[in-house]
Amino acid sequence: MKTALNTLKKTYSFTSIIEDFKQLTKVGLAISVVFSSLAGYLLAVGLDGFSFKVLALLALGGYFMVGASNAFNQIIERDLDALMDRTKDRPIPSGRMSTTTAFIIASVLTLAGIVILYTINPKTAMFGAISIFLYTCVYTPLKTKTPLAVFVGALPGAIPFMLGWVAATGNFGIEPGTLFMIQFFWQFPHFWAIGWFLFDDYKKGGFFMLPTGKRNKATALQIIMYTVWLILISVFPATGLTGELKLSIVAAILVFITGLGLLYYAIRLYKKMDNKSAKALMLASVGYITMIQILFVIDKFLQ
Structure with a gap:
């Protein structure tokens, strides 16, 4: 009986450690970012140039880099996280993990991520390092200072989609630049x-996330405007002006229709001005970026 209890405690302890690591690195967000990177890679390579090794390195290195950014972010914001309902149970503010332990994890992930991405090519590692720097050293401190933090945060947030292309080609040009702009406006x-x-929970931590600082018509209108720009840049590859990044007319129509769906939810928020509509828009935006990345990749291999 005693042995069984000890085994149960060890299992629970191991499970808790894994769960805290997942929360520290924001596993859900990290996986979505890795998905974007892999989509960018598949868009750049043909069937002849496809490499499972590079794909695996990109996925692992990408997860480490995103995980490191999230860990550093939680170290910096630990006191503010303790004030908000959605973050107070994170490993650091809850007391389950020390700041030192989190810093060691973040540092190891950073070094490992850069080394892994460097084995693909130097530019991939460079953009990965830039994303960590911007997210940790610029975006995070600005969140309590100005709504412009979202614009700054959109820069590292837009890197994953283009990172896959750079990993495949070793070059940055119009193609990865277009992928960057798609994910930039989407954010x-x-x-x-x-x-x-x-809004109310962010207010407890002193975060300024909305462009006007308020849940008003002006904020909702800006959401509509950026959604329109997102749709336009998403179908732009159909013009043939984006180098090797191409989109067929059929795929462009499907992307456009998907965009209209997202625009519908943005307009609904403008009309209703409620949290339910905002949540629906958030879910629609996740569906949008996932769907168009899949459409881009499928269209690539059907051409």
Whole structure:
């Protein structure tokens, strides 16, 4: 009986450690970022140039880099996280993990991530390092200072989609630049929707997430504007002006229709001005970016 209890305690302890690591690195967000990177890679390579090794390295290195950014973010914001309902149970503010332990994990993930991405090519590692720096040293401190933090945060947030292309080619040009812009504009309706329905909780931590600082018509109108720009840049590859990044007319129509769906939810938020509509917009934005990345990749291999 005693042995069984000891085994149960060890299992529970191991499970708790894994769960804290997942929360520290924000596993859900990290996986979505890795998905974007892999989509960018598949867009750049043909069937002849495909490499499972590079794909695996990109996935692992990408997860480490995103995980490191999230860990550093939680170290910096530990006192503020303790004030908000959605973050007070994170490993550091809850007391389950020390700041030192979190810093060691974040540092190891950073070094490992850069080394792994460097084995793919130097530019991939460079952009990965830039994303960590911008997210940790610029975006995070600005969150309590100005709504412009979202614009700054959109820069590292837009890197994953283009990172896959750079990993495949070793070059940065119009193609990864277009992928960057797609994910850049996508973040505004996505994060402003989150900032809307979590407005009261963010206020407890002193975070400024909405462009006007308020849940008003002006904020909702900006969400609509950025959604329109997102749709336009998403179908732009169909013009043939984006180098090797191409989109067929059929795929462009499907992407456009998907965009209209997202625009519907943005307009609904403008009309209703409630948290339910903001949550619906957030979910629609996740569906949008996932769907168009899949459409881009499928279209690539059907051409």
